[in-house]
Amino acid sequence: MTENTPHPTAERLPPRDHDDAAVHYDVAANERVSEATVAAVAAAAGRDPLDIEPLYGAIDPEALDELTQPHSPQHSPSLVEFGYCGYDVAVHHGRHVVVSDADT
DSSP: OOTTOSSTTEEEOOOBTTBOEEEEEEOOTTSOHHHHHHHHHHHHHTSOGGGSOOGGGTSOHHHHHHHTSOSOTTTSOSEEEEEETTEEEEEETTTEEEEEEOOO
16 A cells, blocks of 8 residues: 555555556445545545546446446446546446556
8 A cells, every 4th residue: 555545445556467457446335436436546646536537527426336336246237447537447346446547
């Protein structure tokens, strides 16, 4: 974890052969995926979550939360991907957010 990490479960990790992720973030049980996404991207950018652009410019936060809600394993998508603040964001099973540098 780095000093700039705003959340105790957000980790800045070095690139790996199969995954160039900058930040891995575990969504807390009482946290919305939309909030976790903003926190993870802010950690990747080394900025305060209040200083980055609003999530709704990239994806509807309410729709993201609803889509990743663990209603049942059969109905919850295993992966949701989108771009936000110059990063690629992947939400896995609604419980884990991975933020990677976007390919330019």
